Amino acid sequence: MTGASSSKNLGNLDWLAALKRLAIAGEPAVLVTVSSVKGSTPREAGTKMVVTAEDFDGTIGGGHLEYRCLEIARDILQKKPDGRARQHMSFPLGPALGQCCGGHAEVLFEAVVAEDVEALESDPHALLVTPLTSGDGAMYLRTPFAGEEIEGLPRIATEAGREVLIQRIGDRHPQVFLFGAGHVGQAVVKALEPLPFAVRWIDSRAELFPEEWPANVRLEVTDKPDLQVKAAEANALYLVMTHSHQLDLEICERVLRRGDFAYLGLIGSETKRARFVRRLRIKGVTREAVDRMTCPIGIPGISGKHPAEIAASVSAQLLVACERVSAAQRSPREEEPGATDKSLLRGS
Numbered sequence: 001m002t003g004a005s006s007s008k009n010l011g012n013l014d015w016l017a018a019l020k021r022l023a024i025a026g027e028p029a030v031l032v033t034v035s036s037v038k039g040s041t042p043r044e045a046g047t048k049m050v051v052t053a054e055d056f057d058g059t060i061g062g063g064h065l066e067y068r069c070l071e072i073a074r075d076i077l078q079k080k081p082d083g084r085a086r087q088h089m090s091f092p093l094g095p096a097l098g099q100c101c102g103g104h105a106e107v108l109f110e111a112v113v114a115e116d117v118e119a120l121e122s123d124p125h126a127l128l129v130t131p132l133t134s135g136d137g138a139m140y141l142r143t144p145f146a147g148e149e150i151e152g153l154p155r156i157a158t159e160a161g162r163e164v165l166i167q168r169i170g171d172r173h174p175q176v177f178l179f180g181a182g183h184v185g186q187a188v189v190k191a192l193e194p195l196p197f198a199v200r201w202i203d204s205r206a207e208l209f210p211e212e213w214p215a216n217v218r219l220e221v222t223d224k225p226d227l228q229v230k231a232a233e234a235n236a237l238y239l240v241m242t243h244s245h246q247l248d249l250e251i252c253e254r255v256l257r258r259g260d261f262a263y264l265g266l267i268g269s270e271t272k273r274a275r276f277v278r279r280l281r282i283k284g285v286t287r288e289a290v291d292r293m294t295c296p297i298g299i300p301g302i303s304g305k306h307p308a309e310i311a312a313s314v315s316a317q318l319l320v321a322c323e324r325v326s327a328a329q330r331s332p333r334e335e336e337p338g339a340t341d342k343s344l345l346r347g348s
Contacts, residue, residue: 015058020117028111029051029111029112030112031109032107033046033130035107035132037106038103042060042063042066042093043059047059048060049069051073051074053074056073065093073109077111084110084111085111086110086134088108090104090106091105108130108132116139125143127144127168128166130167132164132165136162136164137162141169153166154166173198174322175198176237176318177229177236177237179247180243181208182241182243184267184310185201187307187310188239188241188314188315189214189217192315193214195315197216197318199217199218202220204222204223205243226254229254232261235260235262237318237321240265248276249276249279252276253283256280256293257289262325263317266294267295267296268295270296277293298316298317
């Protein structure tokens, strides 16, 4: 079995894979990166697209900004630069650009040398440092400095006497642990494909998994799916929809006892929720913990039972849960460092 790729939705390390593929083919390309934003903009800082003479991968938000950036990138390609070429440009998103966002974006254009791309490793923990002018050398990777703030990346800074763009080479996407490869599980995986999640799809029945699956999905075939909870990072999101109510209960208990989750969704009705709450309380799980379990799943107001409808609704709920985590991490806290505001992490 092999994983399918999404060529038009650059995320995580896909932009690097695209550049390496083009370098091997000997096809020139320009990497376009939104380096900084102010106010309302179509996409956030760090968004990328890879542009060739005839095509492009990814998007920086569409509209006239993207159209203009495609023009600039292809103009760079048409001039056939010998070696590295970089331009760092500013775009006010007002009437002059045909967009009414009212914000401001800075964009870095890089015609990169194949050897520079080949030297980059797919290490999601590394930082990519790119000089903003052509004469200041190649892009390079480094590990974060001790105490370096990385939550606010990308950012423009001065390093070794040069103005550079510092960014993560890979996005740290929220983890989704999806238990169950039935009809709804299959629909959820399709719905999450274009979204910024790293999905671990877990079931004991290997025959239920498709021959191809999205690039942001990792399969786990195991007779002990509940033990996968140990592998999760803090603030992971869990969706429980296995073929067994007993297994659902065991997974939910493990997640609730662990406690550091951003979302726990259990497929089922209000009746199923009531039964699970009673059994979990008998097992000694606290009322406060059980109250954080979302069942039924999905956003209020969508009552459709078709797998695709459930998948669309719960995907929106996962995005809301991630926004709550981000808001909690951005907000000043009065608690001790490292404390978690559980009220902001509640799935509802």
